[in-house]
Amino acid sequence: MFPGVDFHLLTYLGRIVDILLVTYVIYKLIMVIKGTRAVQLLKGITVILIVWFLSSFFALRTLEFIMQQVVTYGLLAIIIIFQPELRRALEQLGRGRFFSRSTVPQEEEASKSIDAIVKSANYMAKRRIGALISIERETGMTDYVETGIIMDAKLTSELLINIFIPNTPLHDGAVIIKENKILAAGCYLPLSENPFISKELGTRHRAALGVSEVSDSVTLVVSEETGNISLTKNGELHRDLKEDQLRELLEQELVNESRQTTSSRWQWGGKKSE
Template identity: 60%
Template sequence: MNYFADLTWKESIKDVIDILIVTYIMYKLILLVRGTRAVQLLKGILFLVVIWALSTWLNLYTLKWLMNQMFTFGVVAVFIIFQPELRRGLEQLGRGKLFGRSTAASDEELTVLIGEIIKSVNYLSRRKIGALVVFERETGLNDYTESGIQMQSLVSSELMINIFIPNTPLHDGAVIIQGKQISAAACYLPLSENPFISKELGTRHRAAIGITEVADAICLVVSEETGQVSLAMNGQVVRDIKEESLIAKLYEELRPTSNLNKKNNWTSFWKRKGGTK
């Protein structure tokens, strides 16, 4: 009470500015973590904090002692676990990108983007040129873009075709699209270890399924053996998807407006189209 009674208007303005600055920095740090797989780790840490709070409230001495021991070494563990994110944040701060603007695509930009993707996919499919294209959504893919060649280029069918032409420097690997831009090419993706995947599927399809198992990304695959176009999502893949269905699904999943039933819609869509795990 004495603090508020003695508070002057100058100190009030200073405190408000201080709170706003800290809030903005925390917001940007959350966006930075959101761009990686660290969000799952944060959920695990939050779960441990809840367990610690319950053990303290209920006087569960043994569990409380165990949680206290974990938190004693937890500070060091946090720096080890979040080392990639901390390094990325310092690099972006040095480049002046930590407080950059979002690159999310608007509805009009999404229409152009999908049109260019469909043109390139049709061209590659007719000529049986293999391709692997990943669309980032809520879960960031910065961990994987760093494994490839940085591009930061607007999406065009000509550029996409040139990237995947055989025997060129960028053709071997995945193209990752973040928002309205090609973020990187020749990226390495995790291969799925699902033992129930069809033996007919090669490395590209396994990589497409693998990235959708660890993130909520959407992945397009063009087979160099058959020229078929496949769509992978949520660890499942629809093979030989038709152009109309592909366009509709890309619009549905990549549109900026949220849809709470997307996962259920995809499951029914996958079953109707005869998807393969």
């Protein structure tokens, strides 16, 4: 019908384009759920599928039947479990941001954030102004952000201090920070149920430990009673920090992470320079 047109070549090119488009869509879906609890849920689903395959391979009929029922009715469960992530993806699609390029916090931005946090923490510690500041990293904190007042404001020491001034509407709760932005204030964080926590620690310290037990966030506490600064990460509590100690811990967790992320992206995009 079309002289000179190689339909086999067109079919071949069409398949390549099809594969590239599907790959890109899957990549963007991964970016949507990255940093949320859905990552852990996907790992659980992967384990279930592996068990189902092994039970079928080794003819374990009872286990295979159970796994088959789990997979059969799992679609509805997935929709329910992943409801926040699905809503997030649809919102981004509606705003035209689904296919936008994701940004990675750079070292300079992380340093600015640390400067603002350290400056505000020292100011509040000297005046014994209680504060609770949680910094989101890989594990998403959307559930906790939604319990507070959405701000989506640029991170500055002045704004942080104003939020925690006593008797203001937002002072009683946590501020959640991501990259160089204050996502929300007045947020509720889960309290730690660790029975070995010192009795002298109050609700802010228990909340800081609690959120560090369920996420990889870094959380800073300024005690209203003593003015001491503490920091929690991975279920660990670092108490009575001086300015240089606080800065060093934040740089270890935020600046070094930014360098590793940038380095890994460079190695993925091209050859590492010698």
